Amino acid sequence: MSAATVDGTTAAPDAPRTLSTVTWKTSISLGVVLALYALLLVLAPHEGSARFALSTPTDFFQIPVYVVPGMATAWICGALAAVMVALSVGATRRARRTSVWVPSVFAAVLLVGFLAWAAAGSPRDLSVVGLLGGALVLSVPLVYGALSGVIGERSGTINIAIESQLLAGAFTAAIAGSLTKSPWVGLLAAMAAAALVALVLAVFTITYRVNQIIVGVVLNVLVIGLTSFFYSLVLVPNTATLNTTVRFERIPIPLLDRIPVIGPVLFDQTIIVYLMFVIVAVVWYALFRTRWGLRLRAVGEHPRAADTVGVDVLRTRYRALLVAGAVGGMGGAFYTVVSINQFNREMTAGAGFIALAAMIFGKWDPVRAALAGLLFGFATNLQNVLSVVGSPVPSQFMLMLPYIVTLFAVAGLVGRSRPPAALATPYTKE
Template sequence: MSAPTVDSTPASTPAAPRTVSSVTWKTPIALGVVLALDVLLLLLAPHEGSARFALSTPTDFFQFPVYVIPGMATAWVCAAVGAVMLVLSVLSTRRGRRTPLWVPSVYAAALLVGFLAWAAAGSPRDLSVVGLLGGALVLSVPLVYGALSGVIGERSGTINIAIESQLLAGAFTAAIAGSLTNSPWVGLVAAMAAAALVALVLALFTITYRVNQIIVGVVLNVLVIGLTSFFYSLVLVPNTESLNSTTRFDRIPIPFLERIPVIGPVLFDQTIIVYLMYLIVPGVWFGLFRTRWGLRLRAVGEHPRAADTVGVGVLRTRYRALLVAGAIGGMGGAFYTVVSINQFNREMTAGAGFIALAAMIFGKWNPVRAALAGLLFGFATNLQNVLSVVGSPVPSQFMLMLPYVVTLFAVAGLVGRSRPPAALATPYTKE
């Protein structure tokens, strides 16, 4: 009879820790789809000729020559660079690593240059790089302000779907106040107050009465669109000269800096709202991550119960955050009627609030990243204007949908792992 076999392995031996990778294939897939579309475009619609790129303006300290490059050859070289970046992204993902930020950056720059070279090939007109970048900056202003509004509100734990209504209310109020006083400054302040009022309504229903935050945001968007459209037809149209003809902010060129080639006319020959944006973006970042106010705001967005335990007023902090967010969103709305044009038009924001919301998500609830995402979407919007000037063969319908296509690919494919504030959309009840 054989002796029983004794298992010498201790029963309490812990199992080896399991490593769960958070790396996904979204980035390589998105890069691959865009590259495939770019290659199909070059194959199915070759556009022969040379592209002309102008980098200087007449007021620059010194002039760059107009660069003339072969359109199709440049496009194919840029596509090859994009293919190399795609391979690097695939290799990084297969190794369980995230795609380095510089890879999609180089990829996007290469395909953009290639697309511009293809689109401008054969045109006798110069493609102005300064006009492309300057227009992109201007068009991104309401998106950046709207994205900052979303970041502040959602960092405190309240979903801010109502960015569109804040922009539209700001534009409408700025038009009336600026027309009555002939002062764009009064219009700007009135826009901030109106958007803060919209934010106050959002706070009242979501924080105090704990109504579903998404539903309240959607209702506010529809309500403000309806109210501004109604009063536009009933009040502004019959009284255009007195109530809907604002004085706009003038451009303020900064001496010496505005004559630096390329970046000077783009960055330092702008209006006061753009210069304020240069200050507000880092200011919001500093406030959120380097001040006691920001620490408390982020605490009530992550763990309101713990914040309440140490004496932070959760409801009061969320109210203040939404009011500040609304005021910043109102500055973006004022841009439409005291900078862009001098009057209000029905639904003139055209969904910019939703693109700003996407920029906030793309930026992972970080003010600087959200601002950069807003610049990206502004660039996509301005691209259609520049290409129409040089006589691009791209259909106008495609160019109109380009900003939304870029938004979709950016959020769905390039945002990577994105974690919103833990208490987002969760009403807080003090026990």
Template sequence: MTALAPSPQPAAVAGARDVTVVSRKAVVASAVITALLALLVALAPHSGSTSFRFSSETDLFRIPDVAVPGQATAWVCVVLAALVTAAMELSVRRGRRVPLVLSAVLALLLIVGFLAWAGAGSDRDFPVVRLVGGSVLLAVPIVFGALGGVIGERAGVVNIAIEGQLLAGAFSAAVVGSLTDSPWAGLVAAVLAGALVALVLGLFTITYKVDQVIVGVVLNVLVIGLTSFLYSQVLVPSADRLNSTSRFTPVAIPLLSEIPVVGPALFRQSVVVYLMYLAVPAVWFALYRTRWGLRLRAVGEHPKAADTVGIKVQRTRYRAVLVAGGVVGLGGAFYTVVSVSSFGKEMTAGAGFIALAAVIFGKWDPVRAALAALLFGAASNLEGALSIVGAPVPSQFMLMLPYVVTVLAVAGLVGRSRGPAAAGQPYVKE
């Protein structure tokens, strides 16, 4: 299910003809999701209107609430989504990849259509500010995990142990933050814990050349078992002293925090969220605009060629893995110094594996991976938004929605993607 299109060639090359392979998987996935929404709206029609609230009392200026006919709006979104899918198909037929803006517009239409259908007839408003803000918060550990995954895989090391690094970071932040009564100390401890798990990963995969996927899975199981044991045997008996952290309080940025919708959601957050805003462009700049990033990407694409020009492959991979582990550890700290003030068994709930999906969905680019993590955060937040308006959607379905979106993203919406050529392959110097 691919379309082949010739790519432009210089006039000096006679008789040569390259082709660009363009995948239709994104088109197929978009058509399937649009059809599912159409079936939902047709088979379970809802009468009444849906109201969206865009402003709060502290905003700089007020945007009026918008009430729309739920069923009709859902159908309009279905039709527009079908047109966007047709535009995707046209792009593929012309031999071009599906533009990112079309995928973003499609996602927005599907979300608006679903919310309009779900909230029809409710006497409560959809708080858009809360929906956006909750999506950002739920995406924070996924974004940090995805950034760590991008750094590691760009260097040629597949980091399956993101889940374990998040959990180790959350546990260490809880214990150290409780002992010192300082969330900053917990944040530092989380970074060190993530780097420690990464060091073990590097030791087995880089030095001893054990299969990277197997080591990652084993580390996840090890960290889950170790933290669960310590939680039961150590933290529970001494919860007041070892498992009661001080959390970062939200800090409002003047003026920016008063902008309707995006202000409270983005600029009335804790320090860890602001660190996420800085981490995404910082990782992008480090990968694509520094000598360290150039060497790291060279090691991930062709380690032998990198070695021949004097780049220390193992040293570069170790540094990348340790940096990635520290970044993931920051995401783990979010659970116990921002979200809640205590550690719980397996509280990461699979966020590390969703972060891996965000790495693939983002095509190993830090900015795209962060946007993919925000999509998964929005999917996780829909359950709370629908419960506010009393939508007739089973809670079990909403709980599985983030993982369904993950599967669809990796299997379909991502389209054709190619990871670093040497990812997962140990380097043996000849």
């Protein structure tokens, strides 16, 4: 048997060969986005300059407002994006995967170009600090929800019920926070309520082996119905006592909060935002550096093998879902003890499903899922910033933007995503 050449290397006659699958998905996706961007510039040109403000009055030093020609900047950014598309096509033709930095640079330059086009001719400054800070705040429930999904699905249980966990957490935090006048009590109550929802999910999917997707959908509908019913029956007539919470105040970190651009964005936030960064790191460490994480991932990949070496599969999955529910509850509490001080009907507005998409986009990795949540939060906040500068972009399109980004991320740019092997597979101990 003759030697074989795979990816430019010569293997021994009977050596195992590894073939990597390279698709045109990334190149085609980047090309489609660039074509739509160019079509926008051709059909709706804007004359005038765009003004970008990078500082706030409390910064250590002031960065002058950058004034750039709108259309010229937009076309230059489009040309740079075209170079990234060419690099992606070249890598694919050579049977190599597109490097991560290529779509990252592509997205960054197109974003700058789009902002320059949208703000062209506006007398108002486009606040970069406001754009980034608002994006971070709006992404908080998405990040918590995505982490909840990662923990639950790494153990082998589909967590479609993230939306119900967020909503239950928001509802319970409103009542507990209103009765005690303590946002901390509201936060703990939200975690308990969401963990209870996760417990119901665990009982039906793990113990009784009911279809996991059906149970998740039913829980979402059930919690929406229950919270809407009690909102109308209990909270509306007793708003002053049961639906007026005390919110967490911002905690600026001295000196750091005065660093231009990143200071107000990262170091002048509420405790829930700071906890988000900590929990992302904790979940990553727990999943990949602890015995608990090893067992959790084992029951999600090969529960029979895990059971053979003494891991209690059902108990591990129960614990994972309870932890996941508590984390999701923190995201739900954000709505009523940080964002606004009361609960409103269906106030999560589908954030749980976007969090689910962020989890898939992040390939079931807590850090990547958190970054995906930040991306979707940025897309949501973009509509608010563009409306302030008087952008001609229709508000209906901007409302669709987070979902468009979700579709592109999950269907186009995410590449190959392999879920845990035993996901959605009930386990029966023989």
